[in-house]
Amino acid sequence: MHGTKILEEADRLMTVCNSCRYCEGLCAVFPAMEMRRAFSDGDLNYLANLCHACGACYTDCQFSPPHEFNVNVPRTLAVARAESYAAYAWPRAFAGTFARNGLVISLVAALSVAAFIFGFAALHDRQVLFGTHTGPGAFYKLMPHNAMAALFGAAFLYAIAALAMGVRAFWRDIGEPIGMKTDAAAVLQAIRDAGELRYLDGGGVGCFNEDDRPTDRRRLYHHFTFYGFALCFASTCVATLYHYLLAREAPYPWWDLPVVLGTLGGIGLLIGPIGLLAERWKRDSILVDEARYGMDVAFIAMLFLTSLTGMVLLILRETAAMGPLLAMHLGVVFSLFVTMPYGKFVHGIYRFAALVRYAMERRAMAQGTAE
């Protein structure tokens, strides 16, 4: 017996799939399934997070609906995955944020932006807020660098801590020892697999979205999004180093590394989310967890807004609009940080952990066969 109805269904499906195995070449889920004969809650949560939702196993399955065996692995694992996010949330009191995630994220974002705007308005007179500021330190006329660093550093550290607690819960749930020595080879393999979205390719032809014609568009847009995000993050890191090590203050000229990285990343983070949203909109509803539509859209929208406000700020930073735009951008980024552990962002974290585990299992199996 399992803890939830969806895990009961996942168990039923894995029993069907394990006696068939036709899909084992499509992704990591089925080979991982084959290493087991029975499935605990943790096993199923592991498989759910290992699934990249490419949909190939649904299109290829001779038992998918309307067949009476009613095998729909992508949707079942999508629901199980979303429920696992709530189960691992830290602190436990925040598990409910996954229930109406779109609403929660929207409220936090709106409050955060409002707080920055009101904060700027309350602390500065109109000339400062709507003034034109240029040259090094221009942003810090509105919010001192140390205050900015302290606030965002704290938010970021909180997000990291909450995510780490979630991963800890996940790792324990799927049956891995907490104090395990770092397995460098497995981590490297997982970085490779995640970096190229190896298991979002339907076994080589692309994933299935709106119909039975495979495409690689979701993978492409996800790459734009992920690498865009990574470049923006790199931009922030470089800027921080500039500030503390070289004593060079933002804003930086357009050709300087933080701006170049941020601009490239920002473009990726505009194209990627729009593409993902369009694909999500078209996606065959049979493949997805419709109840979590809000969670998917909220995260994509947050990434898009982060980039949009940042890009507009870059373009208009030497005008009187800079103050309000900075407030908006900081408000969006702050809410992105604090909601990271309570939204779709966690999919990447748990999936990465699942990929590490899969790489470890694969190697253990290979060694076992060799002996």
Add this chain to the structure above:
Amino acid sequence: MADLNQKFDVLVIGGGNAALCAAISARRAGASVLVLEGAPKFYRGGNTRHTRNMRCAHDAATDILTGPYTEEEFWDDLLRLTGGQTDEELAKFMIRESKDILNWIVEQGVRWQPSLGGTLSLGRTNSFFLGGGRAMLNALYLTAEKLGVEIVYDAEVIDLEIEHGMFLSAKLKQPIDGTSEIRASALVAAAGGFEANIEWLKEYWGEAADNFLIRGTPYNRGSILKMLLDKGVQDIGDPTQCHAVAIDARAPKFDGGIITRHDSVVFGIVVNKHAQRFYDEGEDIWPKRYAIWGRLVAAQPDQIAYIIFDASVRNSFMPTLFPPIEGGSIAELAAKLELDPASLEKTIVEFNAAVRSGTFDHTILDDCRTEGITPPKTHWARRIETPPYLAYPVRPGITFTYLGTRVNRQARMVMKDGKPSANMFAAGEIMAGNVLGKGYAAGIGMTIGSVFGRVAGREAAKNARN
């Protein structure tokens, strides 16, 4: 959709591997092609949906095949498994053509993978479809659509107009866009066997056929085959025979597919409804042992049997869809199976007493056997003594039938008078009996389908142009 009033060059009836290979090859040869699939879109493709591999000859190992499987070896295997009931010329032609099919089918979008988990014994001879038979079928349909093959689903053909061995038109049960008569210059019949037609099976098996389960599509009712044979096409293959394996008695009547199979016979004993053993469970290794049990169970009262084993071997074979039925004692298990407890206990006590221990190895014909009981268990015999005791109920699962239309090397149908048809071709299960008079080897049905489908399409296109 195309105008169905036009006269097509090639009409393909059926929608599985053979039909699609024929359609694609005819289209590539320049013909206009219409495919009429009797099933709705989800169930398209007949039994191809349930397949997973194809047996093709090859002279060297490949990315996915572990070693060579020469034409000679393939022929030897075919000769042995059919007991000589094969058309040597056609069979050798098919085996030779199968070599090129390995590449040709990839050009049609099908992808290969190494043999699936639990099927290591096929790693050298059989190429597996990445994603299974439905993935293979989806790829063929996409290719056919891209090439401009017209495909209509839910298009059941109820009559064929044939004059002196020449196909003229096909009549649809339900008109499509007002058209119910489809004309074409050539016909490829690739509509499968009649295993899902219980009434037809009853002609040979009597009431026992009511207890048969059909492993594949419910749409293989043999209606096209019957029309062709009634209209002068020469038949081939034993009509009274069908290929059957033992599958779980709890499986659905139709379309349970691969996952209802049981391959645990060697790990225990098999008893009938009187709790009596009836055949040597240790006679031969996979795949032969897998292939004979359907027929054996079909010959038992009520066409039911029970594989009985104990807890010590429960994890020795692939996990099964339906869990084994458990009993803490033999009597408890018997009660759950509705067998006579005393009889089952007696059968097991006698069996256990007859076991002569040896070194168990299920991958070879080992030396664990019984002495002094009938029937014996000649290999893998071990005592059934570790509770809980476990059982799978099994029934005959019908895979395909052997009766078909006679064809020549062009896949052209041969009429009862021995003359080749003017414009009718056949491919797949509907003509498999030419090559496979009896018996079965994994993946050979798909070889027949692809090879003769490709040939039939090419020849039909040529025929239509002349």
